[in-house]
Amino acid sequence: MSEFQGLAALVTGGCSGIGAATATLLRASGAQVAVLDVAIDHAPDDVLAIKCDISDPRAVDEAVATAVAELGGLDVLVNNAGIGAVGDIAQNEDAEWARVLDVNVTGIARVTRAALDHLRRSPHAAVVNLCSAVAFIGVRxxxxxxxxxxxxxxxxxxxxxxxAADGIRVNAVAPGTVDTPWVGRLLDGAEDREATARALRQRQPLGRLVSAEEVARAVVGLASPGAGSTTGAVVHVDGGMVSLRL
Structure with a gap:
């Protein structure tokens, strides 16, 4: 695979789960890849790993500048970094709301803002944001x-x-429940691990969790120069969770 030959990609949260799977697939597809993460000990092979907390504006600016300098430019940005939260409207304090929104939403703005001028110089500029099935349906x-x-x-x-006028395509992938370390930690904290795991599987019509590699394929497909007319799209990789009722 060489559809990304000569292109440079940056993946946030790229050292585990969906981010690591995406970085690995981009590298296998010919891209030069940098990853940002708060812990880089387990970065994928053959990528530039940069320690960065995307809630820190100065750290973001420095990390993106380093990645661009090392890679020789930037063509693809994958905004994957994010954190979870459990609870109904009464169960998360204001500080937790601020923290999650800062990472999951403002973090995308920070990283993209730092990357924007570099993306404008690329003839194949693409941004892919990681969304979620829960943006479209209510989940307890x-x-x-x-x-x-x-x-x-x-x-x-x-x-x-x-x-669009800058020639930068922006799309999103909305996974269902993905077999990632975050879900593993959620299960570890459950009163009945097996019952909770079964419920997570069963809420997706295909009856299983989504794999990180399946999400990565959707991300890389949207980022590909071959998807040059696709922008403003959301691809659902959710086992039918949003659209099917069996």
Whole structure:
């Protein structure tokens, strides 16, 4: 695979889960890849790993500048970094709301803002944001997380409109429940791990969790130069969670 040959990509949250799977696939597809993460000990092979907390504006500016300098430019940005939250509207304090929205929404703005001038120079500029099925359907005990991902959906459309004239395509992928370390931690904290795991599987019509690699394929497909007329789109990789009722 060489559809990204000669292109440079940056993936936030790129050292685990969906981010690591995406970085690995981009690299296998020919791209030079940098990843940003708060912990880089387990970065994918053959990528530039930069430690960065995307809630820190100065750290973001420095990390993006370093990535661009090392890669020789920037063509693809994958805004994958995010954090979860559990609870109904009464169960998360204001500080938790501020923290989750800062990472999941403002973090996308920070990283994209730092990357924007570099993306404008690319003939194949693409941004892919990680959204979620919970931006489109109500799921119990996910009030704060759902609000953040609903904002990502709206932000993706606004970014696509703002930067179409710059030649920058902006799309999103909305996964269902993905087999990632975050879900593993959620299960570890459950009173009945097996019952909780079964419920997570069963709320998706295909009856299983989505794999990180399946989400990565959708992300890379949207970022590909071959998707040059696709912008303002949201691809659902959710086992039918949003659209099917069996």
């Amino acid at each position: 005990q996910r009030a704060l997380y759902s609000a953040s991902k609903g904002a990502v959906h709206a932000l993706t459309l606004a970014m696509a409109a703002d930067h």
